[in-house]
Structure formats: structure tokens, C-alpha cells
Amino acid sequence: MAPTMADNSRVLIFDTTLRDGEQSPGATMTHDEKLEIAELLDEMGVDIIEAGFPIASEGDFEAVSDIAKRSKNSMICGLARANYKDIDRCWEAVRNAAQPRIHTFIGTSPLHREITKLTMDEMAERIHDTVTHARNLCDNVQWSPMDAIRTERDYLARVVEIAIKAGATTINIPDTVGYTLPEESAQIIRELIERVPGADEVIFATHCHNDLGMATANALAAVQGGARQIECTINGLGERAGNTALEEVVMAIKVRKDLMPFVTGIDTTKIMHLSRRVSQVSGFPVQFNKAIVGKNAFLHESGIHQDGVLKNVETFEIMKPADIGITETNIAMGKHSGRAALRSKLKDLGYELADNQLNDVFVRFKALADRKKEIYDDDLIALMTDSAANT
Ligand code: KIV
Ligand code: ZN
Numbered sequence: 001m002a003p004t005m006a007d008n009s010r011v012l013i014f015d016t017t018l019r020d021g022e023q024s025p026g027a028t029m030t031h032d033e034k035l036e037i038a039e040l041l042d043e044m045g046v047d048i049i050e051a052g053f054p055i056a057s058e059g060d061f062e063a064v065s066d067i068a069k070r071s072k073n074s075m076i077c078g079l080a081r082a083n084y085k086d087i088d089r090c091w092e093a094v095r096n097a098a099q100p101r102i103h104t105f106i107g108t109s110p111l112h113r114e115i116t117k118l119t120m121d122e123m124a125e126r127i128h129d130t131v132t133h134a135r136n137l138c139d140n141v142q143w144s145p146m147d148a149i150r151t152e153r154d155y156l157a158r159v160v161e162i163a164i165k166a167g168a169t170t171i172n173i174p175d176t177v178g179y180t181l182p183e184e185s186a187q188i189i190r191e192l193i194e195r196v197p198g199a200d201e202v203i204f205a206t207h208c209h210n211d212l213g214m215a216t217a218n219a220l221a222a223v224q225g226g227a228r229q230i231e232c233t234i235n236g237l238g239e240r241a242g243n244t245a246l247e248e249v250v251m252a253i254k255v256r257k258d259l260m261p262f263v264t265g266i267d268t269t270k271i272m273h274l275s276r277r278v279s280q281v282s283g284f285p286v287q288f289n290k291a292i293v294g295k296n297a298f299l300h301e302s303g304i305h306q307d308g309v310l311k312n313v314e315t316f317e318i319m320k321p322a323d324i325g326i327t328e329t330n331i332a333m334g335k336h337s338g339r340a341a342l343r344s345k346l347k348d349l350g351y352e353l354a355d356n357q358l359n360d361v362f363v364r365f366k367a368l369a370d371r372k373k374e375i376y377d378d379d380l381i382a383l384m385t386d387s388a389a390n391t
Contacts, residue, residue, distance in 0.1 A: 010262070011228055011229070011230060011253065011264050012048065012205075012228060012229040013229075013232065013246065013249075013266055014046075014047065014048040014049075014230065015050065015234070016207075016231055017234045017278060018034055018038065018050065018051050018067075019053055019079055020050070020233060020243050021243065021278075022034075022052070023239050024237055024284065026283060026284075027282040028282075030281075031062060031063055031066070034052070034067065035067060036281075037274075037281065038067040038071070039070070040273070040274050042073055043270065045073070046074050046246075048077050049067065049076055050078070050079060050231075051063060051064040051077065051094075052064040052067075052078060053078065054086075054092070054094075055080065061089065064078045064093035065093045068095070076099065077100075079104075081105065082105065082126050082127065084130070087102060087130060087137070088137075094138075100140065101170075102140070103143075103144065104131065104141070104142070104143055105143065105146050106127060107146040108156065108159055109151040110152070111150070112146060112147055124159055127143070128165075131143050131168050135167030140170075141167055142168065143163040143171055144171075145174070146176050147174065147176045148176075149174075149175045149177075149184070149185075150177070153188075157195055160192055160199075161197060164196065164201065164202055169202055169203070170204075171199075171203070171205065172204075172231065173192070173205065173206060173222070174207040174231075175208045175215075176209060177209060177211055178208065178209035178210050178211025178214065178215060180214070180218055181214060182220070182221035185221040185225065186221040186222060188225070189225035190225040190226055192204065193225075193226045204228065204229070205228075206219050206223065206227040206229070206230055206244075207243075208222075208231075208244045209243055210241040210242045210244070215241075215244040215245070216244055216245060216249055220249060220260065223262060224260070232249055233246060234247070234274050235247070235293060236290075237278060237284060245290075245292070247271045247291075247293050248291050250268060251268065251324065268323050268324050269322070269323065269325040270325055271324040272293060272324050273325055275293035293324070298317065298330045299332040300316060300330060301334045302337075303339075303340075303341065304338075306338060306340065309331070317330070333345055333369070333375040333380065335369035335370055337369070339358060342358065342361070345377075345380060346384065349381060361383055361384065364386075365380070368383065
């Protein structure tokens with residue numbers, strides 16, 4: 001069944017880690033790894049999983065097909081170019097899902113029309129024919145005009161109307177090369193919803209790439225413009241600079257309800273585990289200061305910040321680490337740490353110190369921190385053991 005939007009505040013999360021994410025050079029995953037990631041995405045509450053590009057290879061077909069058979073709650077989607085062979089293969093792969101979807105696309109910008117050597121009219125006809133074909137197979141069809149942002153607005157409106165009339169139930173507006181900025185991203189969706197007949201019968205989706213570091217901002221702006229499906233990947237994995245990061249858009253919607261009065265179906269406490277698994281199986285490390293899931297995203301090292309969070313965690317944290325499934329401590333010990341943090345950390349490790357003992361350990365801790373970039377629990381235990389031996 002194609003999704004309908006009874007609740008206008010609900011934003012669907014479409015995860016394409018296994019398709020656009022896996023297209024990232026070097027991010028190839030094995031069959032079993034794909035099944036595991038799909039299961040985790042389903043458990044986390046992702047509405048639609050784009051499981052692969054079935055015509056691309058036998059391996060992709062098998063993965064999409066097995067993910068479809070095992071799916072529980074998520075819709076399972078496969079990608080197909082605008083030709084019958086791709087669409088038939090895609091349908092074969094997804095048809096056994098509880099909720100299958102065909103996603104078909106064609107590049108509509110002048111640059112892409114030049115490559116496919118189709119005139120505007122020829123392309124319009126191709127869109128009509130292929131979306132009709134997909135819709136005859138499946139009642140849940142997504143259509144994407146690739147490079148929509150660099151497509152002439154009148155032509156974009158024309159082909160979106162054709163796709164809707166041919167039976168598309170979701171219209172995705174991709175910023176394929178990460179070129180747009182938030183205001184334009186919102187405006188394009190708003191304009192299409194206003195001017196295209198039948199637009200209120202379908203769901204508009206946003207699919208952003210991060211070439212200018214704008215993918216999250218552009219996706220959120222598109223939602224403000226009327227999109228109700230965000231296409232994204234775990235850790236922002238994807239070609240070149242990647243796709244919109246799932247964890248960023250989901251947490252932005254959760255944290256800024258005042259500006260973004262929307263909800264997703266994501267169980268955010270599962271984010272960290274998924275982030276780590278995707279990083280492990282794709283071989284793509286997560287940068288330390290990556291928003292939400294970076295190693296340092298919730299760590300405080302400076303004395304002022306540590307003192308602040310020990311007194312009231314909200315002084316320097318806008319969300320709770322537990323909300324994304326982080327259980328580790330948020331205090332990093334280093335040369336910028338102060339006495340309050342050292343006392344608290346030692347207490348966690350089982351050492352209750354009088355002020356004069358703390359002063360003594362603090363001097364030796366600072367000397368060690370000057371020599372060592374990071375101070376681990378074992379280093380502190382060693383300091384305490386030395387201290388005991390010397391008294
Ligand atoms: O970036 C893009 O345009 C895509 C399409 C296939 C939707 O990934
Ligand atoms: Zn893409």
C-alpha cells in the first residue's frame with residue numbers, strides 16, 4: 001500500500017544507506033551485512049528502506065530480494081532507471097515484501113537530457129510510459145527527476161504533473177549534486193505543491209547531497225516547504241561528500257520542536273548502535289566531531305564546560321546522550337580538565353578524596369596530561385595506585 005498522509009505533522013524517514021550509501025567508493029557491504037543493517041533499520045522505525053539497485057548486479061538483486069522477504073514493518077524499495085527492464089527486475093526483487101515500493105528515476109536537467117539525447121517531449125513521454133508501467137506492477141511508486149534542482153522550473157512542474165497522472169504516489173525532488181541552499185530547497189517544494197495539479201494527492205520527498213555541507217539544512221528546509229519524506233543515510237554515507245545524515249535530521253526535528261513541529265517514527269535510542277555497525281561494515285570511520293554520532297559529540301574536556309555539565313548538564317548539552325543510545329560518560333579527561341571533573345571521575349572509579357589528597361593528585365594529573373593527549377581510566381587508576389604507594 002502506498003503511504004498516505006493522514007497526519008500532516010508526520011515526516012517519513014526513507015533510508016538509502018544500502019543503495020546511495022553503498023554507492024560510496026569503497027563502502028561495499030556483504031550480503032549478510034546488508035541483511036543485518038536492514039533488520040536494524042526496520043527495528044529502529046525507518047518507514048522506507050531503499051535496499052539496493054536490483055538491475056545493477058546479481059548480488060544487489062539477491063540482497064534486495066532477501067531483505068524484502070524478511071521485512072517486518074518498513075516498506076522495501078528498489079531503484080530502477082526509466083526503462084521496462086530495470087523496472088521489471090526491481091519488481092521481481094521487492095514483490096515479496098509486506099510493503100513493496102518501486103523507485104524509478106530519470107535525469108531531467110539540461111545536462112542529463114543531453115546525455116540521454118532525449119528532447120523535452122521525448123523525455124516527458126518516457127516518464128509517462130515508465131511510471132505507468134511501474135504502477136501497473138505495484139501500487140506504491142516513487143518517481144524522481146534526478147538533478148531536479150538544476151532542471152528548468154517550468155519543465156520540472158510539467159514532468160512532476162505527468163508522473164502524478166501516470167500513478168506515482170511519492171514525488172522525490174533530488175538535489176543530486178548538493179547545489180541548493182535552504183531557502184531555495186523550501187521554495188522549490190512549496191512552488192511544486194502550489195502549482196502542480198494533483199500535488200495534494202502525493203507525498204513530496206527531499207533527497208539532498210552534502211557537497212556544500214548543506215544536506216541537513218536543505219532537507220529540513222524542504223520539510224518546512226511541504227515535503228513529508230526525508231531521504232537519508234546513516235552517518236551521511238554516500239557518494240562524494242555523502243547524503244543527508246539520518247541521525248542529524250531526526251535529532252533536529254526532536255530537539256527543535258518549536259521550529260520544526262513534526263514527528264518521525266524513529267526510536268532514537270537505536271541510532272548510536274546503527275552508526276557504529278554501519279561504520280564497521282562499510283569501513284568508513286565516523287569523524288570525531290561529526291554531529292550526533294561522532295566520538296566527541298557529547299564529550300566535554302575544558303574545565304569550564306566540565307564544571308558546568310557536572311552542575312547542570314543542560315549548560316553545554318542540547319540533547320541527552322541516552323536519547324541516541326550513548327551510555328558512556330560525557331567527561332573526557334585531558335589537560336583542560338579542572339578539579340571538579342577530576343574529583344567526579346575519581347569518584348566514579350571508586351576513589352573518594354579529601355581536598356588535600358585531591359590537590360596532590362591534581363598536580364600529578366596535570367603533569368601527565370601535558371605529556372599525554374588523552375587520559376584514560378587506567379591512567380587515573382595508575383595515578384591513584386602510585387599515590388597510595390608514595391604515602
Ligand atoms: O541523488 C540522486 O539524484 C539519486 C537519485 C537516484 C534519486 O540518488
Ligand atoms: Zn542520491
